Amino acid sequence: MKKAVWLLGAALSLSLVTPAQEIKEKEVRRLVSTLAADDMEGRYPGTPGIEKAASFISDEFKQAGLSPLPGESSFLQKFNKYYIGVDNISFKVNGKKKNWVVVPIGNSLRYDWVYNEDDYIILHIKDKTELLKALRRTSDKNRLIWLDPSMAGYLSGLVAYYSEGVYESEDALNTAAENAKKGKQTVLVVEQSPVADGTPWEIHINRSAKTKEYANVAGMIKGKSKPDEYVVFSAHYDHLGILPVVAGDSIANGADDDASGTTAVIMLSKYFSQQQPERSVIFVAFTAEESGGYGSRYFSEQLDPDKVVAMFNIEMIGKESKFGKNSAFITGFERSDFGPILQRNLQGSEFKFYPDPYPEQDLFYRSDNATLAKKGVPAHSISTTQIDKDQFYHTVDDETETLDTENITSIINAIAVSASSIIKGTDTPTRIEKSNQ
Numbered sequence: 001m002k003k004a005v006w007l008l009g010a011a012l013s014l015s016l017v018t019p020a021q022e023i024k025e026k027e028v029r030r031l032v033s034t035l036a037a038d039d040m041e042g043r044y045p046g047t048p049g050i051e052k053a054a055s056f057i058s059d060e061f062k063q064a065g066l067s068p069l070p071g072e073s074s075f076l077q078k079f080n081k082y083y084i085g086v087d088n089i090s091f092k093v094n095g096k097k098k099n100w101v102v103v104p105i106g107n108s109l110r111y112d113w114v115y116n117e118d119d120y121i122i123l124h125i126k127d128k129t130e131l132l133k134a135l136r137r138t139s140d141k142n143r144l145i146w147l148d149p150s151m152a153g154y155l156s157g158l159v160a161y162y163s164e165g166v167y168e169s170e171d172a173l174n175t176a177a178e179n180a181k182k183g184k185q186t187v188l189v190v191e192q193s194p195v196a197d198g199t200p201w202e203i204h205i206n207r208s209a210k211t212k213e214y215a216n217v218a219g220m221i222k223g224k225s226k227p228d229e230y231v232v233f234s235a236h237y238d239h240l241g242i243l244p245v246v247a248g249d250s251i252a253n254g255a256d257d258d259a260s261g262t263t264a265v266i267m268l269s270k271y272f273s274q275q276q277p278e279r280s281v282i283f284v285a286f287t288a289e290e291s292g293g294y295g296s297r298y299f300s301e302q303l304d305p306d307k308v309v310a311m312f313n314i315e316m317i318g319k320e321s322k323f324g325k326n327s328a329f330i331t332g333f334e335r336s337d338f339g340p341i342l343q344r345n346l347q348g349s350e351f352k353f354y355p356d357p358y359p360e361q362d363l364f365y366r367s368d369n370a371t372l373a374k375k376g377v378p379a380h381s382i383s384t385t386q387i388d389k390d391q392f393y394h395t396v397d398d399e400t401e402t403l404d405t406e407n408i409t410s411i412i413n414a415i416a417v418s419a420s421s422i423i424k425g426t427d428t429p430t431r432i433e434k435s436n437q
Contacts, residue, residue, distance in 0.1 A: 044241025
C-alpha cells in the first residue's frame with residue numbers, strides 16, 4: 001500500500017511536466033554513475049580525476065546548448081590560488097619509518113620534532129567535534145594529535161582550513177609563514193596501529209609556497225525579456241579524492257556528496273534549454289566545496305548579487321529524506337519566501353518541501369549557497385540527506401549502489417516544476433538579510 005501511494009504521488013508530480021521535458025531515471029543513473037565512478041578518483045581539486053569530471057560536465061552542458069558565462073571562452077571558469085604545500089615528510093616510530101598520513105596544522109614551513117615528554121602535548125582523538133575543539137584552543141606547547149583511522153574522511157577539509165591555507169598572493173602566504181614562527185605547532189597523525197604513550201617518534205616536514213589551479217564548470221541560457229536577472233542552479237562536483245585504505249577501497253567516490261546534486265544541475269540544464277526562460281539561467285558545478293568553498297566564493301565575486309534573483313543549490317539528494325519519498329528540505333527556509341513559492345508551484349502533486357530538520361548542523365552556511373546568501377540573495381540548498389545518521393558520509397562507501405535513483409529523479413522533476421514561476425519572472429523571492437557570518 002505504501003508503495004502504491006508513492007507511485008500515485010510520483011505520477012501526479014510528473015503530470016506537471018510534458019513527456020518531452022520529463023526527466024528520465026535512466027539518464028539520471030548514467031550521469032551519477034559516471035561522476036561517481038572509480039576512474040574519477042574522488043574528484044579532488046588539482047587531480048586528473050577532477051579534470052576528467054570537469055570535461056564530462058562541460059560536454060553535457062554543450063549538449064544542452066548552453067553558452068559560456070560572459071567573458072569566458074569555455075565552460076571552465078578558472079582561477080588560481082596560492083597555498084602551503086608539502087615537499088617531503090619523514091615520520092618514524094621507534095626508529096622505523098611509517099607511511100602513515102601526517103598533516104601539519106598551521107602556516108609553518110618547517111617542522112623538526114623529536115619526541116621529548118616535556119616538550120609536547122600528546123592527544124588521542126576519535127571524534128570530529130573533539131578534534132575541532134582541540135584545534136581552536138591555543139597551546140603553550142607543540143601538540144601531536146593521534147587520530148583514529150575512522151576520521152580519515154575529514155582530513156581534506158581540515159587540511160584546507162587549518163593547514164594549506166589559501167592566499168591571493170605568494171607575499172601574503174610568506175607573511176603568514178613568518179608570523180607562524182612565533183607560535184606553537186600542531187601535527188595530526190592517523191594512527192594506523194596503536195602507539196603507546198612514551199614510544200619515541202620523529203617528525204620532519206618541509207613545505208613551500210605552491211600554486212593550484214581551480215575550475216568551476218558553468219554555462220547559461222540568456223533570458224528572453226529579463227536577461228540581466230539571474231537564476232542560479234548549482235552543486236559542487238568535487239569530493240575528497242583518495243583516502244587511507246578501508247577494506248581494500250581508498251576512493252571516496254562522493255556519489256551522494258555531491259554527484260547526485262551535480263547530476264540534478266546537468267538534468268535541469270537540459271530541461272530548461274527546451275524552453276525560452278524570461279530570466280537568464282546559470283548552471284554551475286562548483287569546485288573545492290569540500291576544501292574551503294573556494295569555487296562558490298570565486299563565482300559569487302564575478303556577479304552583481306543584486307541581479308541574482310534566486311539560487312537553487314542542490315546538495316546530497318541521493319537518498320530518501322527523513323520525511324519519506326517525494327520530499328526534500330530547504331536550508332534557511334524561514335529566511336525568505338523561496339520555499340513557499342516552490343511549494344505553490346507544486347500544487348496538485350504529492351511532493352513537499354520542508355524546513356531544514358537539522359538546525360543544529362548549521363547547514364545553511366555549510367554549503368555553496370552561503371556566499372551569495374550573505375550578500376542578500378535568496379540562496380538556499382535543497383537536500384534530502386539524513387546528515388545525523390548517514391553512515392556513508394565522507395567515507396569510501398559513498399558509492400552509486402547506495403543511492404535511490406528513482407527518488408533522485410522525482411526530486412529533480414519537482415525542482416524543475418517548482419522553479420517555473422521564478423524562471424518565468426512572475427515570482428521573485430524576498431531577499432535574505434545580509435550577514436557577516
